[in-house]
Amino acid sequence: MNSVHLSNLSRRNFLVSSGVLVVGSYAYTSGFNPVYANSTRTLSPSVYVAIGTNGVVTVTCHRSEMGQGIKTAVAQVVCDELEADWEKVVVAQAEGDAKYGDQNTDGSRSIKNFFMPLRNAGAAAREMLVQAAADSWGVDAAECEARDHAVHHAASSRRAAFGELAHAASELAVPDSPTLKSRETWNHIGKSRIHVDAKNVATGKAVYGADVTLPNMAIAVMVHAPVLGSSPLNVKIPESAKKNARFIGIETIDATPGPIGFNPVGSVAVIAADTFTGIKVAEELEIDWSDSPNQDFDSDSFQQDLREAVKSPGNVWHGVGDASTVLDGAEEKIEAVYETPFLSHAPMEPPSAIANVVGDTVEVLAPVQDPQTTRNTIVSAKNFALKNVKVTPTLLGGAFGRKSKPDFVLEAVELSRRLKRPIRVQWRRENDLQYDYFHAPSVQRYEATLGENGMPTAWRQRTAFPSIMSTVAAPNMVEPANWELDMGFTNTPYRCENQSIEAAGLKAGVRIGWLRSVCNIFHAFGANVFVDELAEQAGMDPIDYRLAMWDGMDVVQGALPSEPGHEFKIERLRNVLQKVRENSDWDRKIADGHALGVAVHHSFLSYVASVLEVDRSDSNYKVTNAHVVLDCGTYVNSDTCIAQMEGAVVFGLSAAQRAKLTFKDGTIQENNFDGYLIARMPDAPSISVELIDSDHLPAGVGEPGVPPVAPALSNAIYKAGGGRRRSLPLI
Amino acid sequence: MSITVNVNGVEHQLDVDENTPLLWVLRDHLALNGTKFGCGRGLCGACTVQIDGTPTRSCLTTVAAVSGRHVSTIESLVDQQPDLIEAWVDENVSQCGYCQSGQLMSAAALLATNAAPTDEDIDFAMAGNICRCGTYGRIRKAIRRTAEARR
Numbered sequence: 008m009n010s011v012h013l014s015n016l017s018r019r020n021f022l023v024s025s026g027v028l029v030v031g032s033y034a035y036t037s038g039f040n041p042v043y044a045n046s047t048r049t050l051s052p053s054v055y056v057a058i059g060t061n062g063v064v065t066v067t068c069h070r071s072e073m074g075q076g077i078k079t080a081v082a083q084v085v086c087d088e089l090e091a092d093w094e095k096v097v098v099a100q101a102e103g104d105a106k107y108g109d110q111n112t113d114g115s116r117s118i119k120n121f122f123m124p125l126r127n128a129g130a131a132a133r134e135m136l137v138q139a140a141a142d143s144w145g146v147d148a149a150e151c152e153a154r155d156h157a158v159h160h161a162a163s164s165r166r167a168a169f170g171e172l173a174h175a176a177s178e179l180a181v182p183d184s185p186t187l188k189s190r191e192t193w194n195h196i197g198k199s200r201i202h203v204d205a206k207n208v209a210t211g212k213a214v215y216g217a218d219v220t221l222p223n224m225a226i227a228v229m230v231h232a233p234v235l236g237s238s239p240l241n242v243k244i245p246e247s248a249k250k251n252a253r254f255i256g257i258e259t260i261d262a263t264p265g266p267i268g269f270n271p272v273g274s275v276a277v278i279a280a281d282t283f284t285g286i287k288v289a290e291e292l293e294i295d296w297s298d299s300p301n302q303d304f305d306s307d308s309f310q311q312d313l314r315e316a317v318k319s320p321g322n323v324w325h326g327v328g329d330a331s332t333v334l335d336g337a338e339e340k341i342e343a344v345y346e347t348p349f350l351s352h353a354p355m356e357p358p359s360a361i362a363n364v365v366g367d368t369v370e371v372l373a374p375v376q377d378p379q380t381t382r383n384t385i386v387s388a389k390n391f392a393l394k395n396v397k398v399t400p401t402l403l404g405g406a407f408g409r410k411s412k413p414d415f416v417l418e419a420v421e422l423s424r425r426l427k428r429p430i431r432v433q434w435r436r437e438n439d440l441q442y443d444y445f446h447a448p449s450v451q452r453y454e455a456t457l458g459e460n461g462m463p464t465a466w467r468q469r470t471a472f473p474s475i476m477s478t479v480a481a482p483n484m485v486e487p488a489n490w491e492l493d494m495g496f497t498n499t500p501y502r503c504e505n506q507s508i509e510a511a512g513l514k515a516g517v518r519i520g521w522l523r524s525v526c527n528i529f530h531a532f533g534a535n536v537f538v539d540e541l542a543e544q545a546g547m548d549p550i551d552y553r554l555a556m557w558d559g560m561d562v563v564q565g566a567l568p569s570e571p572g573h574e575f576k577i578e579r580l581r582n583v584l585q586k587v588r589e590n591s592d593w594d595r596k597i598a599d600g601h602a603l604g605v606a607v608h609h610s611f612l613s614y615v616a617s618v619l620e621v622d623r624s625d626s627n628y629k630v631t632n633a634h635v636v637l638d639c640g641t642y643v644n645s646d647t648c649i650a651q652m653e654g655a656v657v658f659g660l661s662a663a664q665r666a667k668l669t670f671k672d673g674t675i676q677e678n679n680f681d682g683y684l685i686a687r688m689p690d691a692p693s694i695s696v697e698l699i700d701s702d703h704l705p706a707g708v709g710e711p712g713v714p715p716v717a718p719a720l721s722n723a724i725y726k727a728g729g730g731r732r733r734s735l736p737l738i
Numbered sequence: 739m740s741i742t743v744n745v746n747g748v749e750h751q752l753d754v755d756e757n758t759p760l761l762w763v764l765r766d767h768l769a770l771n772g773t774k775f776g777c778g779r780g781l782c783g784a785c786t787v788q789i790d791g792t793p794t795r796s797c798l799t800t801v802a803a804v805s806g807r808h809v810s811t812i813e814s815l816v817d818q819q820p821d822l823i824e825a826w827v828d829e830n831v832s833q834c835g836y837c838q839s840g841q842l843m844s845a846a847a848l849l850a851t852n853a854a855p856t857d858e859d860i861d862f863a864m865a866g867n868i869c870r871c872g873t874y875g876r877i878r879k880a881i882r883r884t885a886e887a888r889r
């Protein structure tokens with residue numbers, strides 16, 4: 008981890024108001040990148056710790072909270088170094104501002120990128136408090152110690168609470184490189200903490216996007232074009248609506264020409280005094296829409312195009328030996344094609360955003376994953392001065408990647424600008440499914456020949472899917488990007504002396520975006536099922552087979568260089584696999600009627616192995632148990648890591664079992680949860696999670712639990728006698 | 739037209755279209771925002787409230803249909819079943835939390851009629867409440883924990 012200094016922090020960052028000490032810290036952050044990758048890093052201040060004279064510590068969380076527990080984790084890290092009392096800590100949500108450094112809360116990187124800056128902030132504040140106490144007592148700071156929210160001087164048995172010291176400490180210079188606590192003395196990091204919002208959630212007091220009401224606010228219920236690229240031509244308002252005093256009017260928004268990006272799509276907004284009036288009128292509008300080049304888009308034929316694409320060579324990303332000659336000349340080869348469909352994020356909270364444009368200023372309150380990108384997008388799309396745009400995230404009622412795209416916020420800004428009053432845009436579930444930034448459908452084709460020992464002698468893998476870049480960057484960026492392929496494809500741990508790794512991209516007629524664990528979903532699926540197929544051919548146990556393939560391997564290299572300290576180590580992959588073998592009692596004689604399937608995957612710099620147990624007697628192969636082992640390096644909130652693995656199993660099961668979206672004539676066919684089938688309580692297995700204790704650098708937690716789920720289920724179903732299922736959804 | 743509804747023990751006189759779903763009356767007219775909108779079609783359970791103790795999807799229930807009956811929402815649960823809320827917090831159930839009001843109202847209704855729910859009972863009672871974050875296992879635990887503590 009790069010060292011972080013506080014020295015160049017200007018005096019102005021120390022907001023001493025009514026005796027409050029505020030400490031800023033600097034973080035290394037990356038510029039815009041849709042998911043995660045190494046990119047140019049810039050320095051910017053990232054986090055603030057304030058200590059009031061009443062002793063209350065306020066930690067400002069600059070990342071968005073969407074259920075991953077980041078508010079709690081950020082506070083844990085700061086409080087640990089600060090030696091603060093957990094009960095005296097409150098967490099505030101930061102608005103979008105470059106001074107915080109990167110705020111793009113996706114790619115499972117909040118702790119990975121900010122662990123050190125947060126520790127430095129806490130440690131700097133601690134040293135300042137200690138110095139203030141030492142000064143007031145006329146002793147050497149080295150004789151004093153911070154502990155339990157106070158500074159102590161053992162020799163004279165004196166003690167001063169943090170609150171008493173806050174004002175004096177705020178007058179001191181910020182230490183350049185504060186001394187960090189040693190790992191053995193951590194008292195919050197690595198411990199289990201209840202989420203700071205838990206009580207508010209359980210009493211209905213937590214505030215999400217749609218829970219904010221501003222004076223004179225109107226509601227905008229959106230009717231979006233059935234096809235991407237269409238704009239409203241004519242709108243007929245029903246007579247009943249015209250008589251309804253709570254109906255205010257309609258506004259039309261044309262499809263934004265040029266790259267899709269985060270721009271609003273064509274729509275009619277129904278403006279009303281309340282949501283129900285808006286919904287009712289929205290359902291009764293008769294709208295003519297313009298033609299669109301996407302109006303023939305059909306997901307079945309698109310899937311067929313993807314199938315065709317993997318039949319011929321793609322761009323070769325990795326080639327060693329001569330896979331083609333071996334494979335084409337082989338008498339016997341194993342070949343399999345794996346497929347996955349369009350998926351939607353479908354967070355429980357449909358998109359919603361509040362904007363209040365007053366003159367040349369705009370204030371936004373919305374459940375956004377990236378308030379800075381939201382802010383910058385408003386600036387560039389709507390011609391506001393940056394300083395006049397304020398974006399504050401509310402809590403996010405789930406996001407999974409959806410809410411890092413602020414198209415719905417831009418709608419609110421545009422409508423508020425036109426109507427000159429605060430507007431809350433409310434999407435219905437139908438809008439949410441229709442205009443998601445969809446998880447890409449994909450096809451993978453794997454071919455291999457095996458030697459006498461059962462190990463591959465030649466290996467070719469091809470992937471085809473629509474790149475996210477064709478939506479968020481430029482329409483002609485059709486080829487999969489390196490960072491998409493380094494999600495389980497070009498960085499595959501399954502290597503062979505004759506190997507070809509190839510990729511092709513196709514443009515879809517709908518928006519493509521990143522969904523929790525992104526391309527890892529389909530790449531982990533293909534790889535883990537194919538390896539199971541090879542193991543069977545070789546007459547070996549699937550876990551033994553993987554271990555044998557990794558024999559003698561050290562580091563896996565992908566298309567992108569690894570971040571320092573974050574090499575993909577086979578040793579760690581092997582370790583989680585061996586652990587899950589023990590935890591699931593893999594080698595036991597499984598009770599009649601049950602079967603186990605395994606998968607293991609490295610993503611977001613973490614390592615996860617999962618074993619699922621299915622009930623054979625159930626025609627739907629109900630998953631009864633799941634065992635997960637996670638190595639995410641150093642972790643902050645142990646219980647959050649466990650919860651994220653549990654959630655990932657369920658999220659992964661939705662995709663594995665029943666979720667699938669289809670398009671005909673450019674229009675989505677599944678409109679609500681009766682068509683898009685999400686895992687429910689009876690689908691949820693009993694889940695056990697082991698968290699590996701590790702002193703490696705912190706890595707991702709929110710996403711890496713998802714990829715192994717679908718292949719583990721496919722492999723379990725095969726063991727249960729359900730045949731090889733190579734296409735999601737499996738049931 | 740004017741309709742009288744009793745929510746959390748308080749009578750409200752409302753001038754709304756009688757077909758307005760209870761969900762939107764709670765949220766837009768009574769500022770009781772704990773009840774959430776997830777699907778609007780009775781498919782997700784985010785809007786679950788209790789009507790005379792029965793868990794009900796407020797997005798499909800018109801305000802006219804609850805006139806003269808007792809509606810209780812998440813905001814009153816802390817008075818009705820504080821131990822259930824405590825169990826929810828202690829098990830660190832919620833992730834994003836958006837579904838949890840509905841989950842709690844369904845769970846509370848289950849526990850009110852079944853002091854010792856089995857896993858099958860829980861599956862059955864909670865199947866209408868989606869949690870996209872996947873907190874089902876912890877919901878089960880919190881329900882069992884509450885039931886056991888009450889015995």
Ligand code: FES
Nearest residue numbers: 776777778783797
């Ligand atoms: S909003 Fe009522 S069931 Fe989904």
Ligand code: FES
Nearest residue numbers: 834835869870871
């Ligand atoms: S906690 Fe997020 S949907 Fe249930």
